[in-house]
Amino acid sequence: MNDSSSLDAPVTVVETSPWRSEDIWAIWLAGTVLSVALAATWLARPADHAKRLTDFEEIAGQLETAESQNATDSESLAALRKKSEAARARLAVNPLKTYVAKLSSWESDPLKAFVDAQGHSLLPGLLGTLVLVLALFSVGLMGVGDKPRHFALAFLFVFLLATLAFLLSGQKVVKHYNLEYALWALVVGLIVSNTIGTPAFARPAIRTEFYIKTGLVLLGAEVLINRLLVLGLPGVLTSWLVTPVVLIGTYIFGQRVLKMESRSLNMVICADMSVCGVSAAIATAAACRAKKEELSLAIGLSLAFTVGMMVVMPPVIQWLDLGQVVGGAWIGGTIDSTGAVAAAGGMLGDTALAVAATVKMIQNVLIGFVAFGVAIYWVTVVERTPDAASPSLIEVWRRFPKFVLGFLAASLVFSTISARGPEAQAVTSAVISGTTETLRGWLFCLAFVSIGLETNFRELRQYLASGKPLVLYVCGQAFNLALSLFMCWLIFEKVFPDVARTLSH
Amino acid sequence: MWPARFLTNSQKGENRRGASLLAVVIVAMAILWLKILPAVGRQAAIQYYVRHNEQLGIDPAAKFYTELPCLPAAMHRIERSLSRQQASIREHDTDAAIPLGALY
Numbered sequence: 001m002n003d004s005s006s007l008d009a010p011v012t013v014v015e016t017s018p019w020r021s022e023d024i025w026a027i028w029l030a031g032t033v034l035s036v037a038l039a040a041t042w043l044a045r046p047a048d049h050a051k052r053l054t055d056f057e058e059i060a061g062q063l064e065t066a067e068s069q070n071a072t073d074s075e076s077l078a079a080l081r082k083k084s085e086a087a088r089a090r091l092a093v094n095p096l097k098t099y100v101a102k103l104s105s106w107e108s109d110p111l112k113a114f115v116d117a118q119g120h121s122l123l124p125g126l127l128g129t130l131v132l133v134l135a136l137f138s139v140g141l142m143g144v145g146d147k148p149r150h151f152a153l154a155f156l157f158v159f160l161l162a163t164l165a166f167l168l169s170g171q172k173v174v175k176h177y178n179l180e181y182a183l184w185a186l187v188v189g190l191i192v193s194n195t196i197g198t199p200a201f202a203r204p205a206i207r208t209e210f211y212i213k214t215g216l217v218l219l220g221a222e223v224l225i226n227r228l229l230v231l232g233l234p235g236v237l238t239s240w241l242v243t244p245v246v247l248i249g250t251y252i253f254g255q256r257v258l259k260m261e262s263r264s265l266n267m268v269i270c271a272d273m274s275v276c277g278v279s280a281a282i283a284t285a286a287a288c289r290a291k292k293e294e295l296s297l298a299i300g301l302s303l304a305f306t307v308g309m310m311v312v313m314p315p316v317i318q319w320l321d322l323g324q325v326v327g328g329a330w331i332g333g334t335i336d337s338t339g340a341v342a343a344a345g346g347m348l349g350d351t352a353l354a355v356a357a358t359v360k361m362i363q364n365v366l367i368g369f370v371a372f373g374v375a376i377y378w379v380t381v382v383e384r385t386p387d388a389a390s391p392s393l394i395e396v397w398r399r400f401p402k403f404v405l406g407f408l409a410a411s412l413v414f415s416t417i418s419a420r421g422p423e424a425q426a427v428t429s430a431v432i433s434g435t436t437e438t439l440r441g442w443l444f445c446l447a448f449v450s451i452g453l454e455t456n457f458r459e460l461r462q463y464l465a466s467g468k469p470l471v472l473y474v475c476g477q478a479f480n481l482a483l484s485l486f487m488c489w490l491i492f493e494k495v496f497p498d499v500a501r502t503l504s505h
Numbered sequence: 506m507w508p509a510r511f512l513t514n515s516q517k518g519e520n521r522r523g524a525s526l527l528a529v530v531i532v533a534m535a536i537l538w539l540k541i542l543p544a545v546g547r548q549a550a551i552q553y554y555v556r557h558n559e560q561l562g563i564d565p566a567a568k569f570y571t572e573l574p575c576l577p578a579a580m581h582r583i584e585r586s587l588s589r590q591q592a593s594i595r596e597h598d599t600d601a602a603i604p605l606g607a608l609y
Contacts, residue, residue, distance in 0.1 A: 108543035195527035339567035354579035361570035502590040
């Protein structure tokens with residue numbers, strides 16, 4: 001991302017040793033975490049893992065039989081499903097799980113956020129997270145040629161603000177209306193920077209891009225490509241046809257009709273709205289080197305509209321009598337945030353929840369391809385000077401944001417491992433849920449706090465003044481809603497009606 | 506914010522204003538989060554909605570599918586439904602002109 005104060009300033013690539021770039025060190029740091037967590041979880045498989053695998057396969061077989069016989073006893077079917085999931089979870093245990101933690105949700109007593117569901121204190125895990133991230137980035141800063149001498153104190157300050165952001169977002173009403181931590185991290189940072197000013201001692205830890213790039217490589221491990229085909233061809237058509245059409249169409253609309261001054265802002269808003277919300281915005285912003293303020297604005301727009309859509313779409317679907325499958329697929333393809341998709345789908349019913357969450361999952365997997373495509377487009381087209389020849393491959397390689405390769409590599413490795421069977425799948429799930437997902441969340445939170453600490457309200461106002469970002473988002477989302485609805489209806493009502501009927505049972 | 510001895514009078518004034526503004530914001534947020542939001546959360550409709558999400562394993566704040574507790578079960582249910590359907594189509598496909606199983 002850029003710090004340039006003028007919009008669309010030409011990007012200057014500073015010549016540094018490639019081995020000292022943040023991109024490479026983001027890959028190293030995230031790669032270390034992923035490797036250690038994967039090795040530890042694999043080696044810590046229970047001694048009786050072969051027996052547990054047999055037990056799981058037996059229960060899965062019983063469940064398959066019960067479902068194929070259309071068992072009418074829904075209670076025993078639900079109990080069997082729960083037993084199957086529990087047996088799957090027992091296949092692998094992540095021994096590093098207790099060393100990292102995130103805050104719990106709370107209702108009226110914020111101290112409950114520091115205690116898990118079983119009543120155990122989360123402070124050891126929080127301390128573990130602090131120490132781990134501090135150690136990782138101390139090494140990372142040395143690697144990029146910075147002196148981390150004052151980093152520890154600065155990091156402690158930024159980490160405390162990130163903890164406050166998680167605390168604010170963990171209040172149940174806030175959480176269940178999708179006002180997620182990214183928003184509060186920005187707000188907390190903005191409050192500090194626009195009241196008392198960002199303290200000078202905190203500046204060494206304001207490393208937005210480094211946190212984001214490392215977090216994105218960790219996110220790559222969660223992008224399991226084999227999930228693409230869960231919903232079969234209908235799922236691929238619903239997610240993969242509509243998303244690129246909306247992304248590219250809205251981008252062209254923003255450039256040609258609205259004449260947006262900033263291409264990167266245009267692209268981040270389009271990705272945010274058409275793919276999957278905040279995580280897509282983060283990945284795209286890093287890939288096209290968007291300014292921090294542009295990322296903040298895109299996320300603010302997305303969150304504002306997501307809450308509205310989450311509340312409005314379920315009754316609209318019921319009024320239109322779309323049914324749970326078409327309705328769920330429509331929700332999954334349009335509402336930006338994954339959590340809000342599940343909440344909206346859940347309001348319609350179990351089938352809608354399953355379909356909506358699965359469609360959104362398929363869109364989540366698109367993030368890697370979108371980030372890669374945007375990076376290539378930016379390097380070969382946008383950053384090219386008008387009268388220059390096409391950039392050579394070496395030039396493309398030099399300018400290409402390397403962290404995207406780390407992201408894709410993590411995805412490829414974890415997808416390959418996950419595809420090897422239920423035990424391998426359990427190992428990758430344990431690594432993701434026990435370590436990488438938590439760390440990734442902290443890194444993004446630290447990044448958004450850093451953005452807030454470096455942003456002045458006046459800088460944000462200039463983007464809102466013209467109203468174009470808002471118009472872009474509204475028009476793009478309207479296009480997304482219309483095209484998604486048409487495709488979902490076509491696919492599940494006309495082309496694959498049997499799929500819809502099967503899923504409804 | 507710099508220590509006062511390094512500042513001019515107008516900078517000191519700015520510091521005091523900044524600190525006052527921060528204090529006001531902190532108090533406002535404390536009231537909102539400790540009093541108003543919990544009161545909103547005690548409304549029957551909100552409690553029902555929150556309980557409903559928790560029972561279904563929905564985390565509305567999830568940014569990515571891996572953060573959704575309900576997803577593994579949902580995904581496996583869909584996989585099982587579709588594989589049963591494919592098996593049933595293949596059984597009937599032997600005489601069909603266009604094997605529908607090929608679509609999946």
